[in-house]
Amino acid sequence: MLKTLALRCFRRYKVFFLIGLLIVGAQIFLAYKLLKIPVSGTGSDEERDLSKRLYEKYVKKVAGSNLSADDEDPAGNAQQQLSHVAPEKGTGGREIRKESAGRTFLNLNDLDFVPPCDLHSKETISAIHRARSQHCKKQIVDIACAIQSGSFYPQRLPNFCPNGDFVPNRELGCYRDEKNFRILSGYYTNFKTTNSPIKCIQLCLQSGFLYAGVQYSSECFCGDEPPKASAKLPDSSCNMKCTGDPKQACGGYFTTNVYETGIAKFSPQTTEVTPKAGKEPVRIAFLLTLNGRALRQVHRLLKTLYSTRHYYFIHVDERQEYLYRELLKLEPFFPNIRVSRNRWSTIWGGASLLQMLLSSMEHLLKETPDWEWDFVMNLSESDFPVKTLDKLVRFLSANRGKNFVRSHGREVQRFIQKQGLDRTFVECDNHMWRIGDRVLPSGVQIDGGSDWICLSRDFTQYVTEGRVGDELVEGLLIIFRQTILPAESFFHTVLRNSKFCNSYVDNNLHVTNWKRRLGCKCQYKQIVDWCGCSPNDFKPEDWVKLYGTESKQFYFARKFEPIINQEVILQLEEWVHGPYPADYPNLHLYWQNFYHLEDKSTPTDGALLNVVYSILRLIANGEQKQFQEPFRIRELNHFLDYDRYKGFLILYDVAIDGQNCLLETRVQPNNTAQVSKSAPLGRRLTQLEVSGDFDQKEQVSRNFQRTIGTNSDLVLIFRLAGSRANKNVTSYTLTILWMDPRGILADSSELTIEDNPSGPLENLIHFSKAGNLKQPLLTGVWTAKLVHRKVLLGVTRFLVVSSLPLAGTNQTTKEQEQEQLDRLVQQFFTIKETCWVENGGRQTGSPEGHQEWPTKECSATNWSSFAPDPKSNIYAVAERQSDGLSFV
Incomplete structure (x- = not known):
C-alpha cells in the first residue's frame, strides 16, 4: 500500500523531484569548484602531492626504517638513507638508488667528494651519474645545492626602462568582463591552486603586458589596453578568494580585478x-x-x-x-x-x-x-x-x-x-x-x-x-x-x-x-x-x-x-x-681540409689513416716504385668540382733517390652499388651507399671519403628518382639486410617509406640505420641489400677497416695484415693522379728528372690543393693599399 502510494506521488511530482536533484547537483558542483573540495582520485598535482606527503609522514610505516618526522627536510622529502634502498641501473650504466615508493637517490660511491646537501631532483641525479669527470659532477652538485638552498638565483631584478605614469602593482579596481569581448585579451592562463594578484602581475610583466587581471578565483589575464571606465564595478563584485591566497580577492564570475604591471607599452x-x-x-x-x-x-x-x-x-x-x-x-x-x-x-x-x-x-x-x-x-x-x-x-x-x-x-x-x-x-x-x-x-x-x-x-x-x-x-x-x-x-x-x-x-x-x-x-x-x-x-x-x-x-x-x-x-x-x-681560374672548384698532422688534440680517425697508409703503400709498390716507406702524411683535403665530389687529396712527404719530396695524390672512392634492372622500383634507384655519418638535416652523407671503421654506426642511404608512371603517393615497406664479411646475416630491419614522385627532392632520399650490430664490427667487405617483397632492388658492398693502427704480434704478421688490407683497398679506391710541390722540403732537384714521374708541379694542375684559387685569396687584398693604410 505504501509502495503504491509512493509511486503515485512520484508520478505526480516527478518534474519537481528532478528539478530538486538538479539543484542539489549544481550546489555540489559549485562547492567543489569554489571551495576546492578534494575528491578521491581527482584533484591537482599539488593536492595529490600534499596528500601523499601527509600520508607518508604520519601514516605509512616503512619496514626497518628509522626515520622520524624530525628527519624530514623543509620540502617534505625524506633524507637519503642508502641502507634502505636497492640498487637499480640508471642512465648511462651508472647505479641509481630508488626506494620502494619510487624516489631516486644519489649513488655516493660514484663520487670522490661529499655532496654539501641532500639532492632531490631526479634530473639532477641523472645528470650527475651521466657526467664523465668528477669535476663536472661536483660542478653540477654545487649548483644544484645552491639552487636548493634558495641562494643561487635572484628572486627579483630591477627594470630601468622608462615606465611613464605606470606604477607596479597598482590596483585599478573591479571590472565587468565579457566572454566574447575580453577586457584583457593578450594572454590567459589558469593557476588552479596558486593564483594571486602578485603571481598574475609577475606573469604578465614577464610577458611584456601592461595590465594583469585575476578572475574567477584561479584565472589570470594579461593585456595592453586599459579597461573601459564603463565596465567599472563596485569592488564588492570581485569577491572570490584566490586559489593561492584566500585572504585576497581574485575577481568573480566574469568580473576581474585589474592591476598595472608597471611597464610602459613597448614598440x-x-x-x-x-x-x-x-x-x-x-x-x-x-x-x-x-x-x-x-x-x-x-x-x-x-x-x-x-x-x-x-x-x-x-x-x-x-x-x-x-x-x-x-x-x-x-x-x-x-x-x-x-x-x-x-x-x-x-x-x-x-x-x-x-x-x-x-x-x-x-x-x-x-x-x-x-x-x-x-x-x-x-x-x-x-x-x-x-x-x-x-x-x-x-x-x-x-x-x-x-x-x-x-x-x-x-x-x-x-x-x-x-x-x-x-x-x-x-x-x-x-x-x-x-x-x-x-x-x-x-x-x-x-x-x-x-x-x-x-x-x-x-x-x-x-x-x-x-x-x-x-x-x-x-x-x-x-x-x-x-x-x-x-x-x-x-x-x-x-x-x-x-x-x-x-x-x-x-x-x-x-x-x-x-x-x-x-x-x-x-x-x-x-x-x-x-x-x-x-x-x-x-x-x-x-x-x-x-x-x-x-x-x-x-x-x-x-x-x-x-x-x-x-x-x-x-x-x-x-x-x-x-x-x-x-x-676566371678554378671558379667552380672547392677544397676543404679534414686532417692535418699538426692537430694534436683533434681525435684521429684510425680507419681513415689505415686506408691512406694503404694507398701510399700501393703507390710505393706500383709499377714506378719511386719511393719506399717511411712516408709521412701531412694533410688530407676534400676536392669538389661543380659541387661533385672528385675525391680526397693526400699531401705527404717521401724520399725519392735520397731527396725529400712533397707530393700530393688524388684518390677517388669507387661506387660499388648495383641495382636491379628488372624491378620497377630498383630501376629508380639513383643512389645506394653506406655511410657512418649521415646528416639528416642536409640529407647527405658527410663521410665523403667513404672510410668506415669498426666503431662506426652504419647507415644505408638511397635515393629514388621520380616516376612518370606513378603519380600518386605510395607506401613501400622495404627490408634492409646487413651481411658481414663471412656472409652471415648480421642484422635486418624494415623501413616504410612514403614515395611521392612529384614531391621535392628531399622526399626521395631515405636512410635506415643498422640498429642491432655489435661493435667493434668485423673488418673486411660487408654487403647491404635493399629488398622489397623478397625482390632484390639493389646491393652495395663496403669496406670496414680497423679503427686501431695495424699492429701484428710480429713484423711478419703486421706485413700480412697490411697486404690483406692493401688488396681490399684496391677494390674500393682508385688512385687517380699525383703531382709534386715546388719548394716542398726537397734538398735538390725535382721528381721531374726521375723517369718522368710524377710529371706535374701541383700549382700547374686544376685539382691540387696548391692550384690557384683567387676567389678565396684574401692575401691578394693585402697587395693593394687603399684608403691610405699601409700594410705590415
Missing part, C-alpha cells in the same frame, strides 16, 4: 634609410665566431667584407687547431684583423657561447683602443652578405645608436617553455646537462630570438662593464650562465629592461633558411639534454629567398656550406657584385 624602433648629412660613416667591428675547417670559405667571406675602415676580430673554437693556425697567418698582413688568443669551446646551445661573445666584446673595447668602431656585428663561417658593404654602412650610419636583434615573434610564455628558459642547465664535459626546473626572477620582461646581433658601442659597453656593479646585468648573467642557447635571449632581455630599451630594433639584418621539417631532428642530443632546431644550408632551389632580400633591410644570409653547395654562393656573389670574368 620596436623604426629604422631610417638616409644618413644625416655631414657625419662620417660608421665603422663596424665584425666579430667572427668560427668553427669547423672551412678555411677557404672564411677567406672568401673576409675578402668580400674587407675594408681598411672596419675591423675584424676572429674567435676560433678551442677545438679547431687547424683553422686557428691558418687564420693567425693573417695578422702580419692586416693590422685591422685580430685573432683572439682567449678561446672557448663553444658547443651548440652551450652557455660558453655567451661568455665568448662578452669576452670578445670586452677585448674590442679595452684591448684595441685604436679601433674606433660604432657597431659590433657577429658572424660565422656560414654567413654571407646579400648586399654590398657600402649599403650596410649607409644603413647603419642612418641608425646610429640603435641595437639590432630579432625577437621570437610568439607568445612569451610559449617561447620560455620551448626555449627551456624555465629549466636549469650546467655546462661541463662539453655537454649541457639539464638538472631541473626553475622560476625566472620577477620584475623583468623576458625576450629572445636569434643569436645574430648588431649592437651599438654604448650598449656593448653597458653589458660588458655592467657585469660588475649593475644589478640588472649581474642578475641576468647568473640566469643565462645556466641557460641553454643563452645568446639567443640575454642581449634581448637586457635591452628590454635597461635604459637602452628605446633603441631596440626587431631586425638582426639576416635572412635565415629555415626548413623546420628537416632542421628540427634533435640532432644535438649527444651534447645537450634538449631538442632544438637549426637552419638549413642554402641551395640553388632556395634562391627565391635570397632574391627576396633585395627590397628588405637584410644584409646577410645563412647558412652556407660550400662543401654542400658552392653554386649558390657563386650565384649570390655575382648577384651582388657582378659576374666573374669568363676566364
Whole structure:
C-alpha cells in the first residue's frame, strides 16, 4: 500500500523531484569548484602531492626504517638513507638508488667528494651519474645545492626602462568582463591552486603586458589596453578568494580585478634609410665566431667584407687547431684583423657561447683602443652578405645608436617553455646537462630570438662593464650562465629592461633558411639534454629567398656550406657584385681540409689513416716504385668540382733517390652499388651507399671519403628518382639486410617509406640505420641489400677497416695484415693522379728528372690543393693599399 502510494506521488511530482536533484547537483558542483573540495582520485598535482606527503609522514610505516618526522627536510622529502634502498641501473650504466615508493637517490660511491646537501631532483641525479669527470659532477652538485638552498638565483631584478605614469602593482579596481569581448585579451592562463594578484602581475610583466587581471578565483589575464571606465564595478563584485591566497580577492564570475604591471607599452624602433648629412660613416667591428675547417670559405667571406675602415676580430673554437693556425697567418698582413688568443669551446646551445661573445666584446673595447668602431656585428663561417658593404654602412650610419636583434615573434610564455628558459642547465664535459626546473626572477620582461646581433658601442659597453656593479646585468648573467642557447635571449632581455630599451630594433639584418621539417631532428642530443632546431644550408632551389632580400633591410644570409653547395654562393656573389670574368681560374672548384698532422688534440680517425697508409703503400709498390716507406702524411683535403665530389687529396712527404719530396695524390672512392634492372622500383634507384655519418638535416652523407671503421654506426642511404608512371603517393615497406664479411646475416630491419614522385627532392632520399650490430664490427667487405617483397632492388658492398693502427704480434704478421688490407683497398679506391710541390722540403732537384714521374708541379694542375684559387685569396687584398693604410 505504501509502495503504491509512493509511486503515485512520484508520478505526480516527478518534474519537481528532478528539478530538486538538479539543484542539489549544481550546489555540489559549485562547492567543489569554489571551495576546492578534494575528491578521491581527482584533484591537482599539488593536492595529490600534499596528500601523499601527509600520508607518508604520519601514516605509512616503512619496514626497518628509522626515520622520524624530525628527519624530514623543509620540502617534505625524506633524507637519503642508502641502507634502505636497492640498487637499480640508471642512465648511462651508472647505479641509481630508488626506494620502494619510487624516489631516486644519489649513488655516493660514484663520487670522490661529499655532496654539501641532500639532492632531490631526479634530473639532477641523472645528470650527475651521466657526467664523465668528477669535476663536472661536483660542478653540477654545487649548483644544484645552491639552487636548493634558495641562494643561487635572484628572486627579483630591477627594470630601468622608462615606465611613464605606470606604477607596479597598482590596483585599478573591479571590472565587468565579457566572454566574447575580453577586457584583457593578450594572454590567459589558469593557476588552479596558486593564483594571486602578485603571481598574475609577475606573469604578465614577464610577458611584456601592461595590465594583469585575476578572475574567477584561479584565472589570470594579461593585456595592453586599459579597461573601459564603463565596465567599472563596485569592488564588492570581485569577491572570490584566490586559489593561492584566500585572504585576497581574485575577481568573480566574469568580473576581474585589474592591476598595472608597471611597464610602459613597448614598440620596436623604426629604422631610417638616409644618413644625416655631414657625419662620417660608421665603422663596424665584425666579430667572427668560427668553427669547423672551412678555411677557404672564411677567406672568401673576409675578402668580400674587407675594408681598411672596419675591423675584424676572429674567435676560433678551442677545438679547431687547424683553422686557428691558418687564420693567425693573417695578422702580419692586416693590422685591422685580430685573432683572439682567449678561446672557448663553444658547443651548440652551450652557455660558453655567451661568455665568448662578452669576452670578445670586452677585448674590442679595452684591448684595441685604436679601433674606433660604432657597431659590433657577429658572424660565422656560414654567413654571407646579400648586399654590398657600402649599403650596410649607409644603413647603419642612418641608425646610429640603435641595437639590432630579432625577437621570437610568439607568445612569451610559449617561447620560455620551448626555449627551456624555465629549466636549469650546467655546462661541463662539453655537454649541457639539464638538472631541473626553475622560476625566472620577477620584475623583468623576458625576450629572445636569434643569436645574430648588431649592437651599438654604448650598449656593448653597458653589458660588458655592467657585469660588475649593475644589478640588472649581474642578475641576468647568473640566469643565462645556466641557460641553454643563452645568446639567443640575454642581449634581448637586457635591452628590454635597461635604459637602452628605446633603441631596440626587431631586425638582426639576416635572412635565415629555415626548413623546420628537416632542421628540427634533435640532432644535438649527444651534447645537450634538449631538442632544438637549426637552419638549413642554402641551395640553388632556395634562391627565391635570397632574391627576396633585395627590397628588405637584410644584409646577410645563412647558412652556407660550400662543401654542400658552392653554386649558390657563386650565384649570390655575382648577384651582388657582378659576374666573374669568363676566364676566371678554378671558379667552380672547392677544397676543404679534414686532417692535418699538426692537430694534436683533434681525435684521429684510425680507419681513415689505415686506408691512406694503404694507398701510399700501393703507390710505393706500383709499377714506378719511386719511393719506399717511411712516408709521412701531412694533410688530407676534400676536392669538389661543380659541387661533385672528385675525391680526397693526400699531401705527404717521401724520399725519392735520397731527396725529400712533397707530393700530393688524388684518390677517388669507387661506387660499388648495383641495382636491379628488372624491378620497377630498383630501376629508380639513383643512389645506394653506406655511410657512418649521415646528416639528416642536409640529407647527405658527410663521410665523403667513404672510410668506415669498426666503431662506426652504419647507415644505408638511397635515393629514388621520380616516376612518370606513378603519380600518386605510395607506401613501400622495404627490408634492409646487413651481411658481414663471412656472409652471415648480421642484422635486418624494415623501413616504410612514403614515395611521392612529384614531391621535392628531399622526399626521395631515405636512410635506415643498422640498429642491432655489435661493435667493434668485423673488418673486411660487408654487403647491404635493399629488398622489397623478397625482390632484390639493389646491393652495395663496403669496406670496414680497423679503427686501431695495424699492429701484428710480429713484423711478419703486421706485413700480412697490411697486404690483406692493401688488396681490399684496391677494390674500393682508385688512385687517380699525383703531382709534386715546388719548394716542398726537397734538398735538390725535382721528381721531374726521375723517369718522368710524377710529371706535374701541383700549382700547374686544376685539382691540387696548391692550384690557384683567387676567389678565396684574401692575401691578394693585402697587395693593394687603399684608403691610405699601409700594410705590415
